[in-house]
Amino acid sequence: MTMTYQFSNRVPKSDEDPVGNILKVAGSPDVISFAGGLPAPELFPVDQLKRVTDEVYDESGRQALQYSTAIGDLQLREQIVKRMARQGVQTTTDNIMISTGSQQSIDLTAKMFINPGDTVIVEKPTYLCALDVFRSYGAHIVGVEMDDDGMRIDQLEAAVAENPNTKFIYTIPNFQNPTGRTMSAERRARMIAIADKYNIMIMEDDPYGAIRFAGDDIEPVKFYDDHERVIYLSTFSKILAPGLRLGWIVAEKSLIKKFTLMKQSADVHSDNLTQHIVAKYMAEYNIEDHINKIKQVYRKREAVMMQAIETYFPSGVNYSHPEGGLFIWVEVPGNVDTKALFDTCIKHNVAFVPGEPFYPDKVTPGTFRLNYSNMSEDQIKTGIKRLGSAIKETIGESVSGISGH
Amino acid sequence: MTMTYQFSNRVPKSDEDPVGNILKVAGSPDVISFAGGLPAPELFPVDQLKRVTDEVYDESGRQALQYSTAIGDLQLREQIVKRMARQGVQTTTDNIMISTGSQQSIDLTAKMFINPGDTVIVEKPTYLCALDVFRSYGAHIVGVEMDDDGMRIDQLEAAVAENPNTKFIYTIPNFQNPTGRTMSAERRARMIAIADKYNIMIMEDDPYGAIRFAGDDIEPVKFYDDHERVIYLSTFSKILAPGLRLGWIVAEKSLIKKFTLMKQSADVHSDNLTQHIVAKYMAEYNIEDHINKIKQVYRKREAVMMQAIETYFPSGVNYSHPEGGLFIWVEVPGNVDTKALFDTCIKHNVAFVPGEPFYPDKVTPGTFRLNYSNMSEDQIKTGIKRLGSAIKETIGESVSGISGH
Numbered sequence: 001m002t003m004t005y006q007f008s009n010r011v012p013k014s015d016e017d018p019v020g021n022i023l024k025v026a027g028s029p030d031v032i033s034f035a036g037g038l039p040a041p042e043l044f045p046v047d048q049l050k051r052v053t054d055e056v057y058d059e060s061g062r063q064a065l066q067y068s069t070a071i072g073d074l075q076l077r078e079q080i081v082k083r084m085a086r087q088g089v090q091t092t093t094d095n096i097m098i099s100t101g102s103q104q105s106i107d108l109t110a111k112m113f114i115n116p117g118d119t120v121i122v123e124k125p126t127y128l129c130a131l132d133v134f135r136s137y138g139a140h141i142v143g144v145e146m147d148d149d150g151m152r153i154d155q156l157e158a159a160v161a162e163n164p165n166t167k168f169i170y171t172i173p174n175f176q177n178p179t180g181r182t183m184s185a186e187r188r189a190r191m192i193a194i195a196d197k198y199n200i201m202i203m204e205d206d207p208y209g210a211i212r213f214a215g216d217d218i219e220p221v222k223f224y225d226d227h228e229r230v231i232y233l234s235t236f237s238k239i240l241a242p243g244l245r246l247g248w249i250v251a252e253k254s255l256i257k258k259f260t261l262m263k264q265s266a267d268v269h270s271d272n273l274t275q276h277i278v279a280k281y282m283a284e285y286n287i288e289d290h291i292n293k294i295k296q297v298y299r300k301r302e303a304v305m306m307q308a309i310e311t312y313f314p315s316g317v318n319y320s321h322p323e324g325g326l327f328i329w330v331e332v333p334g335n336v337d338t339k340a341l342f343d344t345c346i347k348h349n350v351a352f353v354p355g356e357p358f359y360p361d362k363v364t365p366g367t368f369r370l371n372y373s374n375m376s377e378d379q380i381k382t383g384i385k386r387l388g389s390a391i392k393e394t395i396g397e398s399v400s401g402i403s404g405h
Numbered sequence: 406m407t408m409t410y411q412f413s414n415r416v417p418k419s420d421e422d423p424v425g426n427i428l429k430v431a432g433s434p435d436v437i438s439f440a441g442g443l444p445a446p447e448l449f450p451v452d453q454l455k456r457v458t459d460e461v462y463d464e465s466g467r468q469a470l471q472y473s474t475a476i477g478d479l480q481l482r483e484q485i486v487k488r489m490a491r492q493g494v495q496t497t498t499d500n501i502m503i504s505t506g507s508q509q510s511i512d513l514t515a516k517m518f519i520n521p522g523d524t525v526i527v528e529k530p531t532y533l534c535a536l537d538v539f540r541s542y543g544a545h546i547v548g549v550e551m552d553d554d555g556m557r558i559d560q561l562e563a564a565v566a567e568n569p570n571t572k573f574i575y576t577i578p579n580f581q582n583p584t585g586r587t588m589s590a591e592r593r594a595r596m597i598a599i600a601d602k603y604n605i606m607i608m609e610d611d612p613y614g615a616i617r618f619a620g621d622d623i624e625p626v627k628f629y630d631d632h633e634r635v636i637y638l639s640t641f642s643k644i645l646a647p648g649l650r651l652g653w654i655v656a657e658k659s660l661i662k663k664f665t666l667m668k669q670s671a672d673v674h675s676d677n678l679t680q681h682i683v684a685k686y687m688a689e690y691n692i693e694d695h696i697n698k699i700k701q702v703y704r705k706r707e708a709v710m711m712q713a714i715e716t717y718f719p720s721g722v723n724y725s726h727p728e729g730g731l732f733i734w735v736e737v738p739g740n741v742d743t744k745a746l747f748d749t750c751i752k753h754n755v756a757f758v759p760g761e762p763f764y765p766d767k768v769t770p771g772t773f774r775l776n777y778s779n780m781s782e783d784q785i786k787t788g789i790k791r792l793g794s795a796i797k798e799t800i801g802e803s804v805s806g807i808s809g810h
Contacts, residue, residue, distance in 0.1 A: 053455075104672040254410075
């Protein structure tokens with residue numbers, strides 16, 4: 001007799017992993033998948049990383065393989081100080097902790113601030129794995145609508161005012177996951193003003209900001225923060241390699257102290273060998289050159305996807321026009337059953353991630369996320385053509401006039 | 406004005422990190438430190454790791470740098486299946502998840518099972534960072550006394566009977582941290598019988614078991630487990646290199662599924678490059694040869710420390726006689742103020758970790774942990790001589806007769 005396990009309330013009741021299942025179906029070799037969020041592996045600087053890794057082993061192998069500090073490698077934090085300065089954020093190595101990727105940064109921040117019942121305000125839709133984390137700590141999640149300029153600040157203020165137990169706002173201001181939308185500078189400043197007024201924190205999750213291939217850079221929300229209420233998160237996953245699982249947190253010094261205590265308890269510290277490798281890579285190469293290569297490739301892929309969408313999608317379908325990042329968000333009007341659309345797409349050998357898991361509460365039907373970073377231009381053309389056919393098959397030749405917008 | 410942060414109940418109220426402070430003081434260049442728990446870095450197989458890392462970059466660089474699965478690299482899990490078989494545990498790759506080190510395994514297990522108020526039963530004393538984790542999830546911690554054969558099973562049964570909300574027993578059966586003691590085979594079987602009787606889980610934390618340099622191997626508690634109630638944890642930290650932050654969990658398949666959901670939410674997956682490196686290292690080299698080198702060095706260091714203790718400690722001081730692992734536990738009888746003893750030691754330029762943080766509740770005074778893995782034989786002799794002087798200075802020349810045991 002196998003025992004019956006009694007899990008804590010933090011554990012999802014179901015073993016179902018709907019997105020995992022989608023990615024499994026989408027992973028079939030015949031399917032052109034726009035479902036994942038993988039960077040283009042052909043751009044990983046394998047030879048350069050190999051060279052600096054050899055140097056790390058030769059120069060400081062024993063140190064890199066030994067235990068280290070929870071706050072993270074000093075050389076790496078020094079490199080991150082420089083990167084933050086390029087984005088308009090002046091900071092110090094004492095304000096930075098290295099994490100095992102953005103997901104851990106989100107988890108530690110949530111663990112640090114959320115008591116069961118506390119409110120977290122998020123963009124609607126938003127990064128689904130952040131929602132999972134917030135739920136696991138018992139958060140009450142409130143979604144705020146977005147438009148092309150990001151989170152709607154009028155609705156944000158109403159949400160904060162209605163929820164006096166709000167702990168923080170979670171925002172992905174640049175090329176948001178899943179919508180690809182970017183918050184305007186004006187709204188960033190207004191978000192800070194509201195946080196000041198109601199004395200709440202902001203978790204700024206910025207994995208994609210460096211991958212801007214059109215338009216002008218906008219300073220992070222953290223840039224507008226005079227009261228140390230923004231916890232800024234970023235990662236090497238999209239600008240270097242996600243397999244290395246390295247990200248960073250920028251916050252007020254006393255908060256970084258708390259973060260290092262939480263981090264020690266979570267996994268002692270992040271992979272020290274990998275921290276040494278990335279620090280050396282950034283010291284010996286200009287990572288901006290590498291990021292520029294990524295931008296060029298993603299710019300082209302996005303343009304090809306946009307062009308194909310215009311050509312093959314029925315009129316009336318709405319979609320975002322990202323100036324960077326990895327994702328386009330599609331809204332098919334007319335109360336479409338996204339699950340049925342997904343199944344039709346799989347028959348046509350093309351896949352996306354349906355909108356549902358990105359919504360904290362009420363789901364907008366007919367929405368889905370497309371990724372363009374991980375497919376060749378030819379695959380993008382073919383896949384979007386198939387997707388167009390699947391949409392037409394599901395909703396009829398044209399939906400123009402059905403949608404009000 | 407900087408804002409006042411409102412933390413969750415999981416966050417320690419104090420920013421104090423007493424053990425961190427001890428390690429800082431102990432880290433002064435003049436101090437011979439037996440305080441840490443670091444493996445000997447001169448034994449890290451740097452050249453071999455460099456060679457297999459180059460091969461990983463050449464053969465599967467893009468794959469190793471890309472996102473991977475939460476359960477972990479299949480090749481690495483296959484190697485772990487073989488290692489577990491050597492220890493008498495027959496398992497499969499579906500029963501294993503790779504973690505970012507044992508600390509994460511402990512954290513995920515605690516998060517998965519502990520609701521606030523649930524009881525966790527631990528050895529007294531035990532690994533202090535496990536206590537931190539259990540506390541952070543609101544556990545009620547109950548300590549059970551140990552003797553030279555490990556946890557006292559009569560007391561264990563009483564503790565379980567008194568605490569019907571017991572979720573699991575946390576045990577470090579081999580060369581326990583901090584005591585260096587090993588649980589007898591007979592007690593392991595009895596622990597399982599009690600867990601069966603009361604239908605509770607066991608978390609078996611085994612970072613040191615492979616480093617046995619005297620006596621005979623004892624099968625893990627998991628070996629005696631017929632009802633899938635043991636979650637077995639181990640790590641590459643002590644048998645290869647802790648900087649890599651790689652450990653593993655062995656558990657029933659449906660539990661591993663839950664673990665992968667929790668892991669995805671915690672940090673997506675562990676460093677993929679490092680997983681590839683360790684899998685290749687284990688495929689191309691015999692890690693047992695490497696472990697044998699570690700055993701030889703640690704055996705000598707432990708013997709030197711034992712000899713020095715016998716020579717320089719006043720009579721009446723008790724200490725454990727580990728057959729493996731990294732630690733010796735010392736009990737100075739006579740109600741000694743360990744803090745005062747520590748301060749005297751620092752004046753003598755020698756350091757240990759005082760017993761206090763290892764106790765879940767009532768602290769036994771005059772106890773401390775010594776580490777012998779990270780100091781040369783000469784340093785061990787000199788350091789123990791200094792420590793003997795400091796003890797004598799604190800308690801007088803001889804304490805024989807003061808202690809009842």
